[in-house]
Structure formats: C-alpha cells, structure tokens
Amino acid sequence: MLERVRAIFDQWHRLQEVRQMSDRDLEDLGLTRWQMEQFARMPENVGERLLQMAQVFGLEPNEVQHAYSDYLELLDVCAHCGSLKACKRALADAEHLGPEDVHFCPNAPTYEEMARHSAH
Template sequence: MFDRIRTFLHRLHEVQEVNALSDRDFADLGLSRHQVLDFLRMPRDINERVIAMGKVFGVPEEDLKRDYEQWVELLTTCGHCTDRAICAATLAGAHPVPSQCSFCGNRESFAHLAAHPR
C-alpha cells in the first residue's frame, strides 16, 4: 500500500515539475506539454520495451534513436499499447521473431527500419 502511495506522490511531483516548465523549455525538449505529461503516464519500461522489440526486428538501438521524431512516435505508440501482456510474454521468449509480433503497433515502423538501415 505504501508503495502505491509513494508512486502516486512521486508522479504528482513530476506533473508539478512539468507544469512549472516554460514554453521555451518545451521548445528546447522538442515536445509539447501534452506529450511530456503523456509520457509521465506511460509505464516506466517503455524505452527498454521499444529497444527490445526493435532488436526482434533486427533494428539496433542507434537506428531507433537516430531520428528524434520517429523515436518519440515509437515510444508513444508503445506507451498506448493494449497488448502489453502478450508483448512481455513474446519478449521473454527464448528467440522471438517478427512473425510472432503481429500485435505490435510499431511492427510496420520496425520492419521499415530493418529493410532500410541507415
């Protein structure tokens, strides 16, 4: 119970910090206030999950993060996913492959990046 309260208070503090940022701060981040608040509500493992799923498709982390806007889009799509349980189970498998990932909202982006490495 205390962990839930602690988590709630921590997130409340983070929201207050975001609300204190100026428009210039958001411009420097390349994100809107709405996007930052949206990221705060997402599960904490989003970065790791996107990187892991990218590897399933053969896309290295550097390629995922090379285009900032695309990286934000990948994170946003993953953050709103309703198939987290099957995703976790797939990623926990011994050798997941793209054909097992039809549920993934980023599958087309990953496939494109794999087919067109930079």
C-alpha cells in the same frame, strides 16, 4: 500495493516538474506541454520494452532513437498499446523471437520499415 502507491507519487512528481518547465524549455526539447505530460504519465518501462521489441527486428537502440520525432511516435504507440500482456510474455523469451512472432505489436510495421532502411 506499496509499489503502486510509489508509482503514483513518482508520476505526480514528474507532472509537477513538467508544469514548472518554461515554454523555452519545451521549445528546446521540441515538445509541447501536452506531449511532455503524456510522457510523464507513461510507465517507466515503456522505453525499455520498445527498445527490446526493436531488437527483435534487428534494430539497435541508436537506430530507433536517431529520428527523434519517429521515436516519440513509437513511444506513444507503445504506451497506448492494448497488447501489453502478449508483449511481456513475448519479451520474456526475446532471444528466441523473430519478427513473425510479434504480429500483435502495433509498432511492428514501423520496425520492419526501419530495419529495411538500416540494411541498406
């Protein structure tokens, strides 16, 4: 329970920081205020989970994060995924996973495409 309360306060503080950002700050980041607020509301482990899943497809973090707008889209899809339990179960045994084992992941087609391009 205490962890949940702390998470709520952490999120509130992140949202306050976003609200204090100037339009120039947001422009420099290439994000709208709405996008920043969405990212501030994301659970902190979304980015970590996304990169772990990408590794199942043979992708390194720098490959996934290289195309900034694509990375932001991957984060958004991951944050709103309806397969969180399946994802957590699968990633708990990630070293034995292959792309065929994570068909539930809504980002799987994007990871497959990225892996095809990185192989060339």
